Amino acid sequence: MGRPVAILGSGQTVHGRRFDVSYPELVKEAVDAVFETTGISPADIDGVVFGTMPSMMEGVALTHFYFADVLRSVGKPILKTETCGSTGVSLAITGYYWIASGMADLVLVVGSEKMHEGDAQATMTTVLEPFYQRFFISGAPGVFSMQSQGWTVRFGIPEDKIRAAATKLSIDHHHDAFDNPYAHIKKRLTEDEVNNARIITYPVRLWDVCPTSDGACAMLFASEKAAKKLGKKVAWVKGVGYSGDEYWFGDSDKAEWQCAISASRQAYEMAGIKNPRKELDVAEVYNPFTFQELLFYECFGFCGFGEACDLTLKGVFGRDGELPISPSGGVLCTNPIGATGLNRVAEAALQVTGQAGAHQIPGAKTSLAHAMGGVVQFNGVMILGSEK
């Protein structure tokens, strides 16, 4: 299983349209923040893990070279990990492996994206092979909408019920974002506004979908020895899971989504979690689409298949519910893709160390962070705890 791994702290930038700074300056903001928060000296890190979306998003290839200085990586090993939307959790897992293996005691993990500088939908198109799928499922929303439709039909969920549950998630998350100082879109929405917003790709409407954001997130992963030396409250990695599907859309079942089920079960098994809804205190689920968030509840075993809408409408997954989901406002309100998954891990760590501020879930001891990537192809999960 490797050595115990701690998370010493995180630094998130404010997210949004960040044309007030250049890209390296944006990354520096997050990196400086994590060193300042933890009091760790950049000289003490053993290596750096960095990742983003494909280079086409930035228009600069191999940005870990471009950012070598601000990443404090000069003279040290640097790794790049890139798995599309799940990049952030893959970054965290890479940092985890490095420490758990015993090859490093202190690793800086950074993810970033400056989406307003490029064309997100065009970048997403380049993720698809050019012979067949690219003609039909370019850009993000279409393929996730088809997944949602397939799931709705599979479990016979009436359209008005799924719409009501998605609307509740949209209203709640956009409202939750007011309590997160780093969130991008903060908005008080009414049911009518969400229900009648323009259709992006049916059934997804404007307020069911995440924004494009600029932002960066930096975290420090450490061995037990380095964590003790720090002498502050830290989060511990209790479990990790990562799983993927075949490449072609249509080859695998996206309703009872095997790679989401398997990534979560790998992490639960490692963390000794039998009943996630009872044993987890909070979960940062990767929710770029409200409909997909509901599907994840079921794949992660927070409830049975076909139950997510009813339980959501009952408030089971709300801020005061049995298992609060994405109290940060989640991806729905803030999505700098290469950083987004790492933001989930950072938020999960803030929760179990009691540092989440206005959106702290009182007494949270065990949390889940998740990210999804590829063209509906990959899922990564990390479980954090307040105790080793």
Add this chain to the structure above:
Amino acid sequence: MEKEFNTFKNVIRLPHKYAAGPTYTKFYNGLKESKILGTRCPSCAVTFVPARSFCPKCMKNLDTWVEVAQEGEVQTWTYAGKDFFGIPGKAPVVIVLVKLDGTEGSFLHLIGGINLESADTVKKALRKGTRVKAVWNEEKKGHMLDIKYFAPLSKKR
């Protein structure tokens, strides 16, 4: 947000020429003759369409060719009311995953021949299991869009 400073515009044009290989080439040549070709795996007996050169499950090379049905069932679909980058053609469009008869996996394409005015009009004509049939363009280029779209078959058939 904060004060914004100068921006620098840069456009990178990066043309590629992708080698299709023998399997895709044969599949696309089939489209020119209004045929949809698949390959069958000798090990698991699954027919893949568009044709593939290897079975993703068995990793067997596939060289048994079959002309597959041009009719099938809708698996799932979505409606895009407005243009966005990469959309096939001009909005509104309906993207669909069709299971062609006798094949496994699914075939991505467009839906046509129905009222595309709104998601509601599309919902009236389309659901999982709706029978659809390929409608071809007259001019063929050896391209996925040689099939103009899939159109729902009338209820009694």
